[in-house]
Amino acid sequence: MTEAQVELLVVGAGPAGIAAACTAAESGVQVAVLDDNPDVGGQIWRGEKRSAPSSLAAPWLERAAKASGIQWLTGWAAVGPDGPHALLALPPGGGQLVRVAYQKLVLATGARELFLPVPGWTLPGVFGAGGLQALVKGGWSVAERRIVVAGSGPLLLAVAAYLQQTGADVVLVAEQAPWSKVSRYAMHLLLTQFAKFRQGVRLRRTVRSTPYRVGCWPVRILGREQVEAVIFSDGVRRFQESCDLLACGFGLVPNTELGELLGCQRAAGRLAVDRWQRCSVPHVYAAGEVCGIAGVECALVEGQIAGYHASGNLTAAGRLCRKRDRLRRFAGQLHQAFALRDELRSVPDPHTIVCRCEDVTLGQVREQMSWRAARLQQRCGMGLCQGRICGPALEFLFGWKDRSIRPPLFPVPLGALADEMSPKSDLPSSEKSPSASHSECSTRRLSP
Amino acid sequence: MTESRPGLDQGKESETVTIWVNGRMVRVPAGTVLASALLHLGILYTARSVSGQLRGPLCGMGICFECRATVNGQPLMRTCQLVCHEGLRVEIAQADQEAQA
Amino acid sequence: MAVEAYDLAVAGAGIVGAACAALAAEAGLRVVLIEPADVASGATAAGMGHVLVMDDSPQLLRWTHFCRQLWLELESELPARVEFRRTGTVWLAASGGAMQQVASKAEKLRAHGVDCAVWGAAELREAEPALRADLEGGLYVPDDVVLYPPAAAEYFVNRARWFHARMRFGQSVTELLRGKLRLSDGSTVVAERCLLANGYGVRQLVPWLPLEPRKGHLLITARMTPVVHHQLIELGYHDSVRAPGSHSVAFNVQPRVTGQLLIGSSRQHGVADRDVDWTVVQRMAQRAREFLPSFADQPIIRIWTGLRVAAPDGLPVIGYCDEESRTLVATGHEGLGITAALGTAQFVVNLLLGQPTPLPAEWFAPLRFTGSASFQELHCD
Ligand SMILES: Cc1cc2nc3c(=O)[nH]c(=O)nc-3n(C[C@H](O)[C@H](O)[C@H](O)COP(=O)(O)OP(=O)(O)OC[C@H]3O[C@@H](n4cnc5c(N)ncnc54)[C@H](O)[C@@H]3O)c2cc1C
Ligand SMILES: Cc1cc2nc3c(=O)[nH]c(=O)nc-3n(C[C@H](O)[C@H](O)[C@H](O)COP(=O)(O)OP(=O)(O)OC[C@H]3O[C@@H](n4cnc5c(N)ncnc54)[C@H](O)[C@@H]3O)c2cc1C
Numbered sequence A: 001m002t003e004a005q006v007e008l009l010v011v012g013a014g015p016a017g018i019a020a021a022c023t024a025a026e027s028g029v030q031v032a033v034l035d036d037n038p039d040v041g042g043q044i045w046r047g048e049k050r051s052a053p054s055s056l057a058a059p060w061l062e063r064a065a066k067a068s069g070i071q072w073l074t075g076w077a078a079v080g081p082d083g084p085h086a087l088l089a090l091p092p093g094g095g096q097l098v099r100v101a102y103q104k105l106v107l108a109t110g111a112r113e114l115f116l117p118v119p120g121w122t123l124p125g126v127f128g129a130g131g132l133q134a135l136v137k138g139g140w141s142v143a144e145r146r147i148v149v150a151g152s153g154p155l156l157l158a159v160a161a162y163l164q165q166t167g168a169d170v171v172l173v174a175e176q177a178p179w180s181k182v183s184r185y186a187m188h189l190l191l192t193q194f195a196k197f198r199q200g201v202r203l204r205r206t207v208r209s210t211p212y213r214v215g216c217w218p219v220r221i222l223g224r225e226q227v228e229a230v231i232f233s234d235g236v237r238r239f240q241e242s243c244d245l246l247a248c249g250f251g252l253v254p255n256t257e258l259g260e261l262l263g264c265q266r267a268a269g270r271l272a273v274d275r276w277q278r279c280s281v282p283h284v285y286a287a288g289e290v291c292g293i294a295g296v297e298c299a300l301v302e303g304q305i306a307g308y309h310a311s312g313n314l315t316a317a318g319r320l321c322r323k324r325d326r327l328r329r330f331a332g333q334l335h336q337a338f339a340l341r342d343e344l345r346s347v348p349d350p351h352t353i354v355c356r357c358e359d360v361t362l363g364q365v366r367e368q369m370s371w372r373a374a375r376l377q378q379r380c381g382m383g384l385c386q387g388r389i390c391g392p393a394l395e396f397l398f399g400w401k402d403r404s405i406r407p408p409l410f411p412v413p414l415g416a417l418a419d420e421m422s423p424k425s426d427l428p429s430s431e432k433s434p435s436a437s438h439s440e441c442s443t444r445r446l447s448p
Numbered sequence B: 001m002t003e004s005r006p007g008l009d010q011g012k013e014s015e016t017v018t019i020w021v022n023g024r025m026v027r028v029p030a031g032t033v034l035a036s037a038l039l040h041l042g043i044l045y046t047a048r049s050v051s052g053q054l055r056g057p058l059c060g061m062g063i064c065f066e067c068r069a070t071v072n073g074q075p076l077m078r079t080c081q082l083v084c085h086e087g088l089r090v091e092i093a094q095a096d097q098e099a100q101a
Numbered sequence C: 001m002a003v004e005a006y007d008l009a010v011a012g013a014g015i016v017g018a019a020c021a022a023l024a025a026e027a028g029l030r031v032v033l034i035e036p037a038d039v040a041s042g043a044t045a046a047g048m049g050h051v052l053v054m055d056d057s058p059q060l061l062r063w064t065h066f067c068r069q070l071w072l073e074l075e076s077e078l079p080a081r082v083e084f085r086r087t088g089t090v091w092l093a094a095s096g097g098a099m100q101q102v103a104s105k106a107e108k109l110r111a112h113g114v115d116c117a118v119w120g121a122a123e124l125r126e127a128e129p130a131l132r133a134d135l136e137g138g139l140y141v142p143d144d145v146v147l148y149p150p151a152a153a154e155y156f157v158n159r160a161r162w163f164h165a166r167m168r169f170g171q172s173v174t175e176l177l178r179g180k181l182r183l184s185d186g187s188t189v190v191a192e193r194c195l196l197a198n199g200y201g202v203r204q205l206v207p208w209l210p211l212e213p214r215k216g217h218l219l220i221t222a223r224m225t226p227v228v229h230h231q232l233i234e235l236g237y238h239d240s241v242r243a244p245g246s247h248s249v250a251f252n253v254q255p256r257v258t259g260q261l262l263i264g265s266s267r268q269h270g271v272a273d274r275d276v277d278w279t280v281v282q283r284m285a286q287r288a289r290e291f292l293p294s295f296a297d298q299p300i301i302r303i304w305t306g307l308r309v310a311a312p313d314g315l316p317v318i319g320y321c322d323e324e325s326r327t328l329v330a331t332g333h334e335g336l337g338i339t340a341a342l343g344t345a346q347f348v349v350n351l352l353l354g355q356p357t358p359l360p361a362e363w364f365a366p367l368r369f370t371g372s373a374s375f376q377e378l379h380c381d
């Protein structure tokens, strides 16, 4: 174990983390940003620097590249707190642990997808919607593959459009929310957020050749060794869609685990924060999707508020609060529009695996009365992911909430835990920083 | 302490790196995510579940562990969170690879 | 409304309370089991599940031998989920002169009829090739058992139900009244006698009992091809457990049926918080790596802590804690509550029915502490 010290530690190099780091560093604070991903950019901007960055991403990536005093630690996983002013982190390769001591901490750990158990969902070829997008961004070409995109939320259209642009054959986008709600949301966008409305329309146009069906949801995934077709229901009829790959997600879940280990209070599944993005634990801030799903613009604003406040610039932080509040209100609309329907609770059958790590079925879990009982008696959530996949699903299915979080958040080799603490060392210097200038389009595609 | 941060060292279009998949040499574009590279090689599943089911990547973002493999001797590495670097060695269960070959 | 009256109200559905409820119900008593959380969610969820004979003191040796025997007799009735396996224990001779300790331990155990075998370096190597090569040998105790405590506790709860015991889950006992117990929802339960089997929580209801918490950490690996076959403990275990100062670590690993390896063990005397203490974890990991060098790369997927509850003399606290013989306690098992669950239940039922106890009742009687004020005063190291 080695030890390092920073003034401000940011966990998560997504939009919120980038914004927090830049604003703080520009005020002269010494910052380190730590992210489990090999790339800077979080869920939305990962891989962005390989292609031409979007108009929203470009200035931020540029700013991040220019800001001095930021160390970008990508491929580093925060595994848990060590006292009130330090985190233990596992650098790439996992050979040792580093204790990073901080004066202030920003949790910008973002969100993950919500996966709901559907019979057959464990078949290879079934991905999250954002999951498939990430793997394609990582260099997998899915050109000409027949892909069904299913689940819920605005992410579905974004993913479908992205996949289609890379040459995939998106055969269906299936949204579980009913037309009445989706259209009311579109109307609301048109009236209040014209830019977002236009963005939606543009996405829809991109996937014009693909049917966008609302009010239907997957009830069974077919295939022998990998996915071959998906059966959907609209509540009345069933229909089948053949495909090579399925991209399926039911919305997003905040990654609150690290905050919970630190003792930060949660409210409605997200980290609770005050006006200045402060958590209930002193010196700890949270920004972005970890405080609730509200989109990339809100993540950027919250990151800035946290960064400004942490560096003592209250005026600048204060100026952004109204914008944040407006964006949060808007997010409320989104949640209503894409609220999950009750029918999804009856999709899995007793044999459907709920906990993929330990292969625990719905039937086994249903006998239990609580999360803890399911964990203790059936090993549900006891595997490698620590219940991060089945936890939110069971919360949706049964309303079980008190999932226990235990360190380490990611597996740590025994030897890394055993290593003696060596004298304080500097964090690796950032020889390169995320840069928007690498616009030599998509070097990532693999040649066949 | 020095640190190489593969994700940020992306090279020019022509650059490739050599990785070893179960001892087989494969060249992939520099900067490719390992899980993506394996998928591209047609390896749709890398793990076997506790009850023996075949599993492949699900979340693509380091949460689910379904993309796990032994990388450079270290078991249970999440291949979706690793970028291919020169000489990287990945082992996936032999039987599984044969099935897919 | 007719008030239901019970012969026995048991507070706490850990493995001890659950076993007591099962045996008491089976003996024909009308039993109610009261538990605020889930079955086995206290120390029973945190512990290791090693059922073993310990020879720290002559009393403890007789006690644990008796307790283990009850488990062995129950083996055929336990469902597979309990993961009952006679893995045996190997006490490892790690330091110079340890083989002498092995010999004297063997002698002590044999004198009490406990089967055991002295292994030299070669036998040890053959049985546990993953261990580091320079160990001189060890003591093999074949009839020690490894099981999964939460499933065992649930088995006892189901067994209690089968014999008509009632369950009051979601409630805790907040007050002891005459012939009654007050629960956290304000209601009362009428019971002739009550048994406090609520672990460290006993202190709240019987404050004069000198009970000390001892925090312990455990680490667990991911699943892997099994390479360790017995529960392995370093022979210095006793010493390191009793070492002066508040914090001790010893090598103690357990193979689980899942292929996971459970790695212990630490003791922090008087510490009752549940936070993971990374310096303790570091020492445990070092110890494990010393004994199992090839395990350095094995991923640890989870770390947690639990509280052992100890009395100053190192013996459990089982029996009546009032002059009227209405309230019993069953706690203070330190690191042996899984081992002792059935023995404790047997002991309690014998007391309830006025029968002779398997071991002298005075040994464990809570009243042995009356008049004494605090743990520290009694603690004579
Ligand atoms: C899979 C997915 C795909 C998405 N795709 C789109 C899209 O195409 N278009 C769109 O508009 N929006 C998309 N979104 C929504 C978008 O992510 C958010 O609007 C925005 O990125 C939120 O930014 P953030 O900084 O809060 O979090 P994120 O961008 O999620 O960044 C959080 C970062 O924290 C890191 N992290 C978390 N925990 C730890 C830890 N313990 N140790 C180290 N690092 C950690 C993660 O690796 C991640 O990189 C997507 C979301 C997800 C989950
Ligand atoms: C790290 C560690 C390793 C261990 N390893 C072993 C081992 O290998 N072998 C072994 O034999 N032992 C081992 N032990 C010891 C063993 O776990 C305990 O002795 C045993 O679990 C105690 O069981 P219990 O039922 O007395 O207590 P608990 O399991 O703590 O149960 C007490 C129950 O009472 C409930 N409760 C609390 N307050 C109230 C109230 N007011 N009213 C009603 N109910 C209440 C709680 O919710 C809880 O469910 C270990 C312990 C630790 C910490």
Ligand code: FES
Pocket: B035, B056, B057, B058, B059, B060, B061, B062, B063, B064, B065, B066, B067, B068, B078, B079, B080, B081
């Ligand atoms: S695909 Fe989920 S962790 Fe890699």
